[in-house]
Amino acid sequence: MLDFDTAQATLAGRAHAPDTTETLPLDALHGRVLAEDVAAEVDLPRADNSAMDGYALRCADAAPGAMLPIQAFQYAGHEPEALRPGHAIRLFTGSLIPEGAEAVIMQEDTEATDGGVRILRAPQAGDHVRRRGEDMRRGEVILRRGTRIGPAQIAVLAAQGRAAAAAYPRMRIGILTNGDELVPPGQALGPAAVHNSNGPMLAALCRGMGADPAAVLHAPDQAEAIASALDELSRTCDLVFSVGGASVGDKDLVKPAIEALGGTLDLWRVRMKPGKPVALASLNGRPLICLPGNPVSAFVVFTLLATPLLRGLQGRRDILPPVWRGVLRTDRRWGGERDDFLRVQVAHQPDAPAALTPHGQQSSGAMASLAWAHGLARVPAGTEAGEGTLVDWYPLADWLA
Template sequence: MRDLESHVARALALVAPLEAQSRPLSRALGLTSVRDVAARDASPPFDNSAMDGYAVRSDEVRAATTASPVRLPVAGETAAGAPPAELRAGAAWRIMTGAPMPAGADAVVPAESTDGGTAWVEIARGVDAGRHVRRAGEDARPGDVIVRAGETLTAARLAALAAVGVSEVVVVRPARVAVIATGDELVDAGQALGPGQIHDSNSVLLAGLVREAGAEPVVMERASDAPEQLLERLAAADADLIVTTGGVSVGAYDVVKAALAGAGVEFVRVAMQPGKPQGLGAVHGTPIACLPGNPVSVLVSFAVIVAPMLERLRGEPTPGGGDPETATVARGWRAALGRRQFMPVRFTGPRTVEPATAGGSGSHLIASLAAAQALADVPADVDDVTAGDTVTLVRWSR
């Protein structure tokens, strides 16, 4: 039986980072930056007001109080988007938030500290130099690195790049993942079930998992238990990675194994529970991961095998790496001694978990899977997980 680490290493060896391409910010959300991205412009690009109020020379109003206000003529007014003005000595300049500071002014008196006058203004509270002024470049200067290579382009990062004048980024395009469910027993969700039939939840599950992982799912037509039909489906797949479900064990009708064993795909038993039967290889030059058919096994296999492959495809330097997330067990369960167990769990508190199902990590418990929020990674040498134990958590989405 192969240990999981060795199996994941073989899976990662099948894939390589996809080609980089330049994309506008509007088409880069969720993708990974290939290189450091530096600011083109300063942020803010010019000194501007942080408040609605009056731009002043601070030394002329510093002594102002409610009892002894300073009265100044209003020399002009500037709104956001207007060109900068110039403030003469002995005057104030009405200014709106974001508007450029007039030359000669070094502070802004908030409107609420004045009488709001438009010809003359009474200032009831003084300010020091620099007060309520956003200085040019205080957030970022040209050349400052805003996004590092390998970072995911979130909405906040894209907004930051836009603010410093960047309009395009070099990214790894989303991986295309062909999803093929197999089995004569499968019918579409909502269709009436005949004898021995079940609804196809795996196609829905895998397509969602692929999309949550930042890739593009391509759901292929289901394949029956006839190897020839599966081979036809695989030949038509236009993808960077193929993922199949079902037909990988030792049954008489295990179609994936029957069609692909000895044709570039290796079928093995991996020391994990659930998800022991697995297949890895390439078909027509395209990497393929062949997962079991039971839904919980599909989820677990995706989280620990397929997700790192997608990370490698999008160019992440350490697929499956990062600081481990841990939690305390609130209610224990029976482990799978001799195999690494991945138990679906739900949170009972900020850092405490319990089993998400009454049936443990049974690979068929798809309805109960709706309550699962993470997987608890239990080492192979553990027989029982008890309340108070610390477990490492595995997430199945980014």
């Protein structure tokens, strides 16, 4: 069997950023991937300004107990007048610093009097002054190509006066489920039928990563139907997922369908649990990932093996999210011949690794454990782990974003 790390690296290594870009307005950029380096066009702040409500003054005039007349009120957005010696200018957060002022003293450290202000605590030069360019300096790169754009990145673009930016096209994902036993949700079940959870699950997983599940098809266990669906999806989508049917059973018809269409396929048995059978194919010049048919296995393989490839194809810079360390909290031993990925809930602890509690049901058919879990804890092949064992864990919130 192929070891997990090699399988992950092989899939990640097939990724390349799109060749095309599009310029989008700010309100269309959320969730997209930036296709250009963005440099600051102006210093931010554009001028020294106050970080507090208070008073601008010279430090030499501000000994504790000193009384200073208020020269003026200076509001944000107004041009300041120069500070006269022995005076204070009333400022508000965002007010420009007047010429001649050395510091801002918070209003909490003063006492207002008729026409003046009494100093209660001596300020230091530079107190509560935001310096020009301390946030962003003109010419420096402030957002890197390959960054997924969220509210914070949009705020940075807007603060620089950018009304639009270049982004990579949203990926179109094709999804194929197959099997005579599968029935769409909402339809009545026959005696041997089960509802198709893989299609909706994978579509939601793709949307969560900023991709468009453009086509979700289902085919019965018929070679021609599977081949027709795969051909359609690979011609119209950037990346295709098939679920089930890629092993070596009598009804595993995906592999021969790909080969009949002239595609190339690497079929692996990956040393991981759940999720041993995985295949990577190329069909009509598009990558195709064949996931295990069991929904839990499909979910885990998508999370750990497919998402690095998907991020790379989106043009993202960082395709492998962080892996953390945590301590198992369990009353049993885990481990075996394959890397065991346990569905766990996570409790963060101050000054200690996170506590990882495995779900009581770790079978590949226990779908409820997916909704329950915060992450996947890894017990390496050939090892055992129990109460107090320090292991790697993969946060779902990071790996599915």
